[in-house]
Amino acid sequence: MYDPLTDTEIGTNLAYPSSYWVDHTATAIQTAPLQHDLSSDIVVIGAGYTGLSCAYQLAKRFKREVTVLEANQAGWGCSGRNAGFVLRGSGRLGLAQLTQRFGLDSARLFHQEYGAAIAQVKHMIADGNIACDSQPAGYLKVAHNTSAAAELPAQAAFLQRQFGYQAEYLSESQLKNDYMHNARAYAAVKFPDCFGVNPLALAQGYATMAQQSGVQLYTGSPLLSWQRSADGSFVLQTPQASVRCKQLVLATNGYTPKGLYPAFNRACLPVLSSIIVTQPLTPEQLEQSGLQHTQLVMDTRALKYYYRKLPDNRILFGGRSAVYGKDAEKAVYPARLLSALKACFPMLAELRVEYHWSGWVAVSYDDLPRVCEAEPGLFYAGGYCGSGLSFSTQAGVRLAELAMGIELPPLPIYQSRLVPFPLPAFRRLGQQGYYQWGRFKDRFL
Known part of the structure; x- marks a missing residue:
C-alpha cells in the first residue's frame, strides 16, 4: 500500500479501501476532479476531518472563498479508516504527563481544549444531522x-x-x-x-456541510507541486489544472507524501x-x-x-x-x-x-500535535499520534482562526511547529527498536 515515508505520490481518484466502514456507509456527496485553472482566496489540501472542518469554518463562520483539493475521495485517508473513537485528548501524553512537562495550569487548559474538541464533534453531528451511528x-x-x-x-x-x-x-x-x-x-x-x-460516515457528513456552506471540493485532484509567486501568493499544480491562492492549508497529516512539505515530512513518523x-x-x-x-x-x-x-x-x-x-x-x-x-x-x-x-x-517526535502557521500564509496541523478524531476537528477550527489572524489559546501545541526527528532517515529503525522493547515490556513488566 501507499507509504508516505517513501512514496512521493499518493494516487489519484483511488476508490476507498475495502473495510467494514465502506460496506456500511452510504456515499451521498457529489464531487469531481478539478479540470480548469482557478483562483481562490484560500486552498485546503486534504478532505479529512482537519481539512473539512477548517474549510467549513472558513466558509460558514468567516465567509471566505475556500477550495479543497483531495487526491482521492473525501475521508479516503485516516478519517475514513480509523476505529471511530471520539476521545478526550490527542498525542501520546496524558494529563499527568502534561502536568509534569508544562505545569498544572497548562494541563488544565489542555483538558479544557480536549473537552471543546469532543463538544465540537457533537455540534457538527447535530448541526449537520450526520447519521454516523453515534x-x-x-x-x-x-x-x-x-x-x-x-x-x-x-x-x-x-x-x-x-x-x-x-x-x-x-x-x-x-x-x-x-x-x-x-x-x-x-x-x-x-x-x-x-x-x-462510524468514522467514514462522519467524514462524509463533514464534506456535505462544507459543500453546503459554499466550499468548492474537488476530489481526484492531488497537489503535485506548489511554489510561491513574487507577491507571496501560491501557485498549486494538480494533474489537470493550476490554482492560485493567497493562503494555503496543509491538512494531510499521516497521508502527506514524501517531499510535499519537507519540514512536515521530517517532523512526523x-x-x-x-x-x-x-x-x-x-x-x-x-x-x-x-x-x-x-x-x-x-x-x-x-x-x-x-x-x-x-x-x-x-x-x-x-x-x-x-x-x-x-x-x-x-x-x-x-x-x-x-x-x-x-x-x-x-x-x-x-x-x-x-x-x-x-x-x-x-x-510526532515529542508526542504532541501542532497547529501552526509554518511560514507566512502557509498553515498546517498534524502529529495526532493516532488519537486524532476529536482533536482533528478542533484543529480545523483553530486553523481557520489562525488564518483569520485570531489569537489561539496559550497552549504549546499552538505556539510552535512540529519538532523534526533527529536523524530522520533512521526513523523506521527506531520504530522497530521501540516495537521490540514494547513487546518485552508488555509481556514481562
Missing part, C-alpha cells in the same frame, strides 16, 4: 496486568481532584461483573464523555495501525463474553490494543501493524490481532474475521 458515551482504560492496575486508583483520583473530571475507578470484579469477562483485564478507569461513531472486524457475535457469545455494552476500550500496553462492539454486534479490534507499507496486507497482522482478541476472550475461540484494513497515523 453510540452511548463511555471509554474504559483497562489495565493489562496487576502492576498497571495498581496505578489506576491514583490516576482516577488525580483527574477528579485536579481537573474536576468525573473519571471512575473500576475494580477487577466491577469490570467483569458490569462490562466484560476479559481474561486479561485487571481494573479500569472509565471516562464518561468519549463515544464511538508515519505508523501503520491495523483493524479487524469479526463476524457478528451470537446472543450466547455476547452473554459469555459480557460484551453487552458499547464502551470504547483501550488497554495500558506500550503497544496498545483497542476495541469496541459495533451496532450489529461485531467486534472491532485494532493495534499496531507492519512497519513498511509494502507489508501491510500480510496475513500475519490480522491473525495476530485475532489471536490477541481470543486471548482476552477465550470463550470466543470460534470467532472469525470478516474485515481487515490498515491506515497511517502520524507520530
Whole structure:
C-alpha cells in the first residue's frame, strides 16, 4: 500500500479501501476532479476531518472563498479508516504527563481544549444531522496486568481532584461483573464523555456541510507541486489544472507524501495501525463474553490494543501493524490481532474475521500535535499520534482562526511547529527498536 515515508505520490481518484466502514456507509456527496485553472482566496489540501472542518469554518463562520483539493475521495485517508473513537485528548501524553512537562495550569487548559474538541464533534453531528451511528458515551482504560492496575486508583483520583473530571475507578470484579469477562483485564478507569461513531460516515457528513456552506471540493485532484509567486501568493499544480491562492492549508497529516512539505515530512513518523472486524457475535457469545455494552476500550500496553462492539454486534479490534507499507496486507497482522482478541476472550475461540484494513497515523517526535502557521500564509496541523478524531476537528477550527489572524489559546501545541526527528532517515529503525522493547515490556513488566 501507499507509504508516505517513501512514496512521493499518493494516487489519484483511488476508490476507498475495502473495510467494514465502506460496506456500511452510504456515499451521498457529489464531487469531481478539478479540470480548469482557478483562483481562490484560500486552498485546503486534504478532505479529512482537519481539512473539512477548517474549510467549513472558513466558509460558514468567516465567509471566505475556500477550495479543497483531495487526491482521492473525501475521508479516503485516516478519517475514513480509523476505529471511530471520539476521545478526550490527542498525542501520546496524558494529563499527568502534561502536568509534569508544562505545569498544572497548562494541563488544565489542555483538558479544557480536549473537552471543546469532543463538544465540537457533537455540534457538527447535530448541526449537520450526520447519521454516523453515534453510540452511548463511555471509554474504559483497562489495565493489562496487576502492576498497571495498581496505578489506576491514583490516576482516577488525580483527574477528579485536579481537573474536576468525573473519571471512575473500576475494580477487577466491577469490570467483569458490569462490562466484560476479559481474561486479561485487571481494573479500569472509565471516562464518561468519549463515544464511538462510524468514522467514514462522519467524514462524509463533514464534506456535505462544507459543500453546503459554499466550499468548492474537488476530489481526484492531488497537489503535485506548489511554489510561491513574487507577491507571496501560491501557485498549486494538480494533474489537470493550476490554482492560485493567497493562503494555503496543509491538512494531510499521516497521508502527506514524501517531499510535499519537507519540514512536515521530517517532523512526523508515519505508523501503520491495523483493524479487524469479526463476524457478528451470537446472543450466547455476547452473554459469555459480557460484551453487552458499547464502551470504547483501550488497554495500558506500550503497544496498545483497542476495541469496541459495533451496532450489529461485531467486534472491532485494532493495534499496531507492519512497519513498511509494502507489508501491510500480510496475513500475519490480522491473525495476530485475532489471536490477541481470543486471548482476552477465550470463550470466543470460534470467532472469525470478516474485515481487515490498515491506515497511517502520524507520530510526532515529542508526542504532541501542532497547529501552526509554518511560514507566512502557509498553515498546517498534524502529529495526532493516532488519537486524532476529536482533536482533528478542533484543529480545523483553530486553523481557520489562525488564518483569520485570531489569537489561539496559550497552549504549546499552538505556539510552535512540529519538532523534526533527529536523524530522520533512521526513523523506521527506531520504530522497530521501540516495537521490540514494547513487546518485552508488555509481556514481562
